[in-house]
Amino acid sequence: MNENSVPRLIFFLILSSIVICFISIFFFYYPFYLFVMLPNASLLLWLILSTILGQIIIFIIGYTILFFLPNNEEFPSLVKISLSYGLGAGFLSLSMFLLILTGVNLRISFIPLLIAVIFLFFYYKIFRNLKNDCSNIIKTIRAQKFNKIEFFCIFLLIILSIYLFLYFSLVPVRRYDAVMNWDLRARTFFYDGNIDYLYTTKMHKSQPLLVPLCLSFFYSLFLQPYHFAKVLFASFYIFLIIFFYYSLRFFKLNKTYAILISTLLAVIGEVFDLATIAYADMPLTYFYTVATIFIFYYFTTEKKHYLLYSSIFMGIMAWTKIEGFYLLILNTLIIGLYHVNLLFKKKIDNQKVIKNTLISVLPGFIIFVPWLIFRIVNNYHSIYTPNIFDVFNLQQTILDISVIIWRSFIMIISPISWGVIFWFVFYYNYNLKYQINL
Numbered sequence: 001m002n003e004n005s006v007p008r009l010i011f012f013l014i015l016s017s018i019v020i021c022f023i024s025i026f027f028f029y030y031p032f033y034l035f036v037m038l039p040n041a042s043l044l045l046w047l048i049l050s051t052i053l054g055q056i057i058i059f060i061i062g063y064t065i066l067f068f069l070p071n072n073e074e075f076p077s078l079v080k081i082s083l084s085y086g087l088g089a090g091f092l093s094l095s096m097f098l099l100i101l102t103g104v105n106l107r108i109s110f111i112p113l114l115i116a117v118i119f120l121f122f123y124y125k126i127f128r129n130l131k132n133d134c135s136n137i138i139k140t141i142r143a144q145k146f147n148k149i150e151f152f153c154i155f156l157l158i159i160l161s162i163y164l165f166l167y168f169s170l171v172p173v174r175r176y177d178a179v180m181n182w183d184l185r186a187r188t189f190f191y192d193g194n195i196d197y198l199y200t201t202k203m204h205k206s207q208p209l210l211v212p213l214c215l216s217f218f219y220s221l222f223l224q225p226y227h228f229a230k231v232l233f234a235s236f237y238i239f240l241i242i243f244f245y246y247s248l249r250f251f252k253l254n255k256t257y258a259i260l261i262s263t264l265l266a267v268i269g270e271v272f273d274l275a276t277i278a279y280a281d282m283p284l285t286y287f288y289t290v291a292t293i294f295i296f297y298y299f300t301t302e303k304k305h306y307l308l309y310s311s312i313f314m315g316i317m318a319w320t321k322i323e324g325f326y327l328l329i330l331n332t333l334i335i336g337l338y339h340v341n342l343l344f345k346k347k348i349d350n351q352k353v354i355k356n357t358l359i360s361v362l363p364g365f366i367i368f369v370p371w372l373i374f375r376i377v378n379n380y381h382s383i384y385t386p387n388i389f390d391v392f393n394l395q396q397t398i399l400d401i402s403v404i405i406w407r408s409f410i411m412i413i414s415p416i417s418w419g420v421i422f423w424f425v426f427y428y429n430y431n432l433k434y435q436i437n438l
Contacts, residue, residue: 047222047228048228050218051229051231057088057092058085058088058089058214059081059085060088060118061091061114062085062089063080063084063087063088063126063130064117064120065087066080066084070305071303076246077133077134077137077140078137078140079243079246082242082243083309085236085239086283086287086313086316089232089283090316090319091113091316092113092213092217093210093213093319094316094319095109095110096109096113096217097371099112105193106189106192106193106195106216107193147256150259153259153262154259156263156266156267157262157263161234161238164234164238165231165234167276168233169228173278174277175278178277182212182279182280183212185198185212186211186212187219189216198380199378205380207280208319208320208322209371210283210316211232211278211280211283211321214232215229215232215278218231218232232283233274233283236283236285237272237282237286239286240265240285240286240290241265241266244262244265244289244293245259248261250297251296251300283320283321284320284321287317287320288324290313291311291331294307294310294313295310295331298310304355304356304359307335307356307359307360308360310335310360312363312364313364314328314364315328315364315366316367318364318367318368319371325368328368335360336357339353339356339357
């Protein structure tokens with residue numbers, strides 16, 4: 001088997017599967033009657049422009065925050081774009097939450113942060129960096145030369161992205177949990193102008209508010225609830241794939257394999273399904289993936305600023321969904337065990353262990369602590385534990401984490417989810433490298 005046979009095999013597997021999927025979607029599943037659900041032309045134009053404006057606001061907020069983080073210039077321009085969207089959504093929703101608690105109406109709660117960001121954006125001339133990044137992206141794309149397999153994968157990713165945005169523009173929020181949890185809270189917050197709904201309802205009180213508040217932000221721009229706000233989930237999906245690709249390149253995987261594996265991630269049934277529904281699982285997947293990959297960046301390079309980035313995204317992850325809190329604990333334990341191992345091997349001293357631990361814990365905890373305090377004060381029980389303090393019951397916490405890991409493992413190795421191909425590709429890639437080194 002030569003080096004190009006594996007990419008070709010995966011290429012034809014993807015091609016055949018996608019053809020079957022598109023036939024199924026457009027001839028058996030897709031409800032054509034949804035085409036009549038579009039609003040009139042003037043309202044449609046308003047919603048489109050408001051959606052674009054909302055996307056720009058989220059991105060500019062995140063890009064401005066990224067500008068002040070250390071060593072951000074070492075990231076490729078597309079990675080900056082990907083990180084900016086996650087940072088923007090996280091800090092926008094967090095600032096809205098804090099201002100709402102002070103009595104500011106939800107519909108205008110994003111304005112103070114936006115004013116501050118616009119001031120910083122022009123005062124520090126951040127727009128120049130953005131202009132350079134956009135120029136670099138265009139130059140990089142023009143300079144790239146793709147083989148047939150790479151071209152097909154990129155074309156497929158573009159088609160999937162277009163399909164997602166068309167799907168969100170035509171299909172309202174669907175599925176029980178999306179309607180009765182995430183979107184219901186967003187709509188109620190928007191109509192009430194506050195989050196008092198949490199004090200009266202008995203449903204999903206323990207779930208953090210990143211997704212409902214981001215949806216409410218779009219509704220505030222629309223001046224009404226409308227399903228175009230689901231562009232949020234498509235954006236997280238696209239930026240996850242971009243960041244994942246550049247991470248593979250960071251770990252020295254060649255371009256063909258990196259594009260193929262990124263495409264496989266994009267077409268995994270579970271991942272693509274999460275990108276088509278208004279669940280918090282897609283943002284959670286994005287934040288957890290980014291935070292965890294930054295941990296591996298730190299393990300590989302020993303550069304402390306990767307710990308800072310990981311901590312920030314772990315904090316936003318915990319602010320996204322209740323499972324994120326447990327995943328934050330898991331990642332923190334991994335970092336702690338890594339430092340303990342270095343300490344025993346005398347590769348690091350106690351002072352550096354303490355410093356690195358603080359870097360990896362404090363930023364994320366500061367981001368998550370407002371919601372944690374809010375939950376404790378209002379005695380909101382978790383869907384996994386009767387009380388937030390039960391997380392310190394190590395036996396139960398380890399059991400909960402083990403269940404999450406096991407279910408994730410089953411999902412990864414499932415042939416339906418392309419998991420077997422992932423294992424095959426990674427095995428073949430490392431086996432090939434080993435043979436070359438010999």
